[in-house]
Amino acid sequence: MTPDDAMDIQMAGPWITEHEEKLVLDALRHGWYGKDAYRYVETFEREFAAYHNREHALMTPNCTTALHLVLAGLGIGEGDEVIAPECTWIGSVAGITYLRAATVFADIDPVHWCLTAETIGAVITPSTKAVIVVDLYGNMPDWYEIISLCAARGIVIIEDAAEALGSRYKGVPAGKFGVASAFSFHRTKTLTTGEGGMLLIDDDALFERCKLLRDHGRAPGTYFNTEVAFKYMPFNLQAALGLAQFQRLDELVDRKRWLWRGYRDRLGDIADLHFNPEPGNVRNGVWNTALVFGPSHGMTRDRAVSELAAMNLPVRPFFHPLSSLPAYPGREPQARTMHPNAYDVSGRGINLPCALNMTEASLDAVAAGVRRLLGRA
Ligand SMILES: Cc1ncc(COP(=O)(O)O)c(C=O)c1O
CATH class of the missing domain: 3.40.640.10 (Type I PLP-dependent aspartate aminotransferase-like (Major domain))
Structure with missing residues (x-):
């Protein structure tokens, strides 16, 4: 296949x-x-x-x-x-x-x-x-x-x-x-x-x-x-x-980068959306394309995950701050103040589908779902 x-x-x-x-x-x-x-x-x-x-x-x-x-x-x-x-x-x-x-x-x-x-x-x-x-x-x-x-x-x-x-x-x-x-x-x-x-x-x-x-x-x-x-x-x-x-590494990484470019191309006209960055000194292997909604969208991670799931799109939450999880009890109150970026970014981020069997059509479907979510269909 x-x-x-x-x-x-x-x-x-x-x-x-x-x-x-x-x-x-x-x-x-x-x-x-x-x-x-x-x-x-x-x-x-x-x-x-x-x-x-x-x-x-x-x-x-x-x-x-x-x-x-x-x-x-x-x-x-x-x-x-x-x-x-x-x-x-x-x-x-x-x-x-x-x-x-x-x-x-x-x-x-x-x-x-x-x-x-x-x-x-x-x-x-x-x-x-x-x-x-x-x-x-x-x-x-x-x-x-x-x-x-x-x-x-x-x-x-x-x-x-x-x-x-x-x-x-x-x-x-x-x-x-x-x-x-x-x-x-x-x-x-x-x-x-x-x-x-x-x-x-x-x-x-x-x-x-x-x-x-x-x-x-x-x-x-x-x-x-x-x-x-x-x-x-x-x-x-x-x-x-x-x-x-x-032995097929280049092909696999190229496909991951193709997915990342595909999402950016399809959603690039919407301001204040942030994907995995690739500054001039970096080549990003982009294991998974993440999407962080900028503050102007008023969108949360949890709302995005549940509304996209309702459209049958299998997105996942951005990594939770580990100090917010029951595995690390008692850490959250102090960490929220000490580590504002982690709580802020994680609260606005999702992982987009990036299976290596994704097609142009599946990229289209996910991007259309994100547009609907943001009222930009
Ligand atoms: C950043 C990071 N570290 C460690 C791990 C653990 O990898 P493994 O599932 O192979 O133990 C993962 C895997 O999900 C990961 O994404």
Whole structure:
């Protein structure tokens, strides 16, 4: 099937071709014995690291576990604080809680929706050990400002590039920032293995530590556990799917960018609508096109989601500020004052359908729905 054959509109979903079928079938038939048991995993890891100009890669069951693994590898634990953006998926930060460290939320930028050096600086304390910087929706923060702040304060940066495959900042690929970066290959991502993730690292010692922690605290090929660790091992079939998708990366990212351009072209005549930005120094991989209604529309996230759902259009809310969720009880009152951009932008934003089987006709239908919602049909 090509994307143009699709009949219905889905929020998210992959683009699978005969190439993926071929590699997965090969892994299914031949990927079990001896060196072949991890051949696709090792090839995918090697090629993914090389593309991102990183020394090492570790495939993981998902991005949440990749981030947990690197936080553990860095020795983050009780008494430590880790800064993270208010607006992201909870998988960015769950690992902090798993390790009994404290999650400290920081505000986002009103234009690119990511952390800034200023918002990070506002919440640094003597206990701050690390910051997880998220390339939200494929958007890129002002990376070098964040890097100089953290270098000066001795804070480790981890890049959550789960949504940023194919994005670039000043020519540098998303995934090359910080001591480590993590990607998601969830069913809804640009490149999918169903569930899956990748941790990229340059430092040899951190890589060896994370590799040991990934497989029950044992050196490969041994049955001698030096500590109780995790079982976050990847699987050859998933890696075969991932490698096949990776070999089609340009095509997949181009399709995501085509969707983003399609929405902007269809709605560009309406003032005060804001989509994923792409300033001159950024190439945006646009995992998902988000739409933030400018204040002049008087439109809220919740109203937009429910009215578009009533038109059978499967939109989703912009990421909630994590401090507003029951998962982080008691945080909201203070965070609302301290992190105004996160609450403001999230309250006006939605995610538009961006499945890789979307067609011109489905873009037309979603754009027409947004026009009706705004009384601009
Ligand atoms: C920014 C971000 N971080 C982390 C995750 C977690 O990824 P996974 O579902 O692969 O654990 C996601 C996925 O949804 C995400 O969007």
